[in-house]
Amino acid sequence: MxxxxxxxxxxxxxxxxxxxxxxxxxxxxxxxxxxxxxxxxxxxxxxxxxxxxxxxxxxxxxxxxxxxxxxxxxxxxxxxxxxxxxxxxxxxxxxxxxxxxxxxxxxxxxxxxxxxxxxxxxxxxQREGAMPEPPENPMSADRVRWEHIQRVYELCGHNVSETARRLGMHRRTLQRILAKRAPQ
Structure with a gap:
């Protein structure tokens, strides 16, 4: 900080x-x-x-x-x-x-x-009604995608098959994504 x-x-x-x-x-x-x-x-x-x-x-x-x-x-x-x-x-x-x-x-x-x-x-x-400044270091598109997948995975109780179904992706593709580290 x-x-x-x-x-x-x-x-x-x-x-x-x-x-x-x-x-x-x-x-x-x-x-x-x-x-x-x-x-x-x-x-x-x-x-x-x-x-x-x-x-x-x-x-x-x-x-x-x-x-x-x-x-x-x-x-x-x-x-x-x-x-x-x-x-x-x-x-x-x-x-x-x-x-x-x-x-x-x-x-x-x-x-x-x-x-x-x-x-x-x-x-x-910030003043009432003022628009916040854009972030200095916004998340990359890959990071946003990864965060979304992690959130859905958590909401599905860490059930890979259910998460894959809800995200409309193949279960093995999801497993590969989950096995990788978070992108920057």
Whole structure:
């Protein structure tokens, strides 16, 4: 995560970071603190809801898929407790359906993991209605395809035959793709 000078942070700089990946959560928390945010860390939905009940933050960075539930539930709960909060959704599986669900829940942006602190800060502090800047290093078409295949494979319970059927590809072709490392 790159380190930059703090941008203009509003008076209430409370920020909740919810992610079940402990090393990522800790790194992002430290980086956001260096940028002037008052960070609270949570590992899952229950811990996040407890932190929100205690003090609803002005900002939140929430992973979409958590071990004990769905990050969209956290964003919905946050907006029930504090309507003016600004939340950014993170995910390792970027797709249109989940992006739309995150925005409907009240997330102001949707970032693919691993998002760095600069991207998160830009998303949290962007003006209302402003279009986000295009990413510096967008995923390659091969990477997007690989991510989509991995997502469908996971949704099919790691069943190769069912995944191949849903993707409209030969099972052996899918097996070869799954055996390879992720493209850059």
């Amino acid at each position: 790159s380190e930059t000078a703090p941008a203009t942070i509003p008076g209430d700089a409370s920020c909740l970071i919810v992610d079940d990946d402990q090393p990522f959560r800790t790194r992002l928390g430290r980086a956001m603190e260096k940028r002037g945010f008052e960070v609270t860390l949570a590992e899952g939905v229950l811990e996040a809801k407890s932190a929100i009940r205690n003090k609803a933050p002005a900002f939140a960075v929430v992973d979409l898929r958590l071990e004990d539930g769905d990050g969209i539930d956290v964003v919905n709960f946050l907006h029930e407790e504090r309507a003016d909060s600004r939340a950014v959704m993170l995910t390792g599986y970027g797709n249109i359906t989940t992006a739309v669900a995150a925005v409907k829940a009240g997330a102001i942006d949707y970032l693919a993991k691993p998002a760095d602190a600069d991207d998160v800060q830009k998303a949290l502090l």
